[in-house]
Amino acid sequence: MNHHGPGRLSALWRALGYLLGSLATAAVALAALPVLVVVPRTARAWASWHRRRAERLLREPGSGPVRVGAWRVLGWLGACVVSGPAFGLVAVLCAGNAVTTAVTVPLWWALPAGTRAGGFGAGVPLTGWGTALTLGTAQFLAFAALTVWLVPLLARLHARTCVALLSPSAAARLARRVETLTESRAGAMNAHGLELRRIERDLHDGTQARLVAIAMRLGLARQVQGEDPVMLARLLEEAHESTEEAMAELRAVIRTIYPPILADRGLTGALTALGARSAIDTTLDIGGLGTIPAAVETVAYFTVSEALTNAAKHSRATRTTVRVARDGDRLSIGVADDGVGGADEALGTGIAGIRQRVLALDGTVHLHSPGGGPTTITVSLPCGS
Known part of the structure; x- marks a missing residue:
């Protein structure tokens, strides 16, 4: 034919x-x-x-x-x-x-x-x-x-x-490229600083406070040991519960730095888990990705995670589609939903965070979200040859 x-x-x-x-x-x-x-x-x-x-x-x-x-x-x-x-x-x-x-x-x-x-x-x-x-x-x-x-x-x-x-001209394109890279690096540095301060605040206000409380309870338990068995048991139980809560908070903080699921299952498995946990029906289309640098995997994971969260919270969508494919030295990510559209990264819907992470790796982000929908986020990341 x-x-x-x-x-x-x-x-x-x-x-x-x-x-x-x-x-x-x-x-x-x-x-x-x-x-x-x-x-x-x-x-x-x-x-x-x-x-x-x-x-x-x-x-x-x-x-x-x-x-x-x-x-x-x-x-x-x-x-x-x-x-x-x-x-x-x-x-x-x-x-x-x-x-x-x-x-x-x-x-x-x-x-x-x-x-x-x-x-x-x-x-x-x-x-x-x-x-x-x-x-x-x-x-x-x-x-x-x-x-x-x-x-x-x-x-x-x-x-x-x-x-x-x-x-x-070639010189003008190079100058514009340098300007874009300078802006993206400055944004990445600002985002990195904010991320470090957030981690420090989470550790200081959450995990560290729980560890201090555990130490105090254990100190009291030592004092009442042999004198008040009931008080000793209650203090040890509270210390045990606080320890488990502190461990859960530590895992949550670590997950925001580098999701352990990426190390365990790779990007394909991690995205499959994201789709399964999504609040709305999600269709995944993931091609053969090969070996991808850890930094690119992390950005790709957080991009899909943030896009699915946005769709569930803001778009009133009933279905999302996630497509991830590799073409040579580029990794392309597309997340589309059937919601009401009108997404605006200036309103703090998470798009700005996606853009900062992607630009830090010299990638590109395109958002298409007309009023009435649908919304499509397309990301391209360099991932080596």
């Missing part, structure tokens, strides 16, 4: 739509050129929209708003005004002639006598079905082949030119 036909036809339609759209937008840009030159913000917004169109055609990830200088934007405007009409008219010529031929050849007999000519514009009169079918079919096949070959080529050329002109 040939699976390439539908895909090639879809690509042709996308390329044709892209070039026709470029023809139309070039006309708009030409008419609005004075405004675009005078108002840089409008020009950048216009350029950003065009680059998103080009990236969608090329199936490249979106790179956000245009951040190049005004002269680069003006240079792109000039190229847009020239190449848009040129490439668009070629697409119209090729596809239009193919469609026109396909329609008119079967109806040649209904055309006025003076217009019955075919043969690639050679003016050969169409006087019968023989000439109509041979010359018309040849002309249709020629323009159809030209459309199939040339239109996607021109569309990709136009799109790549658009992306190249509206993308930052």
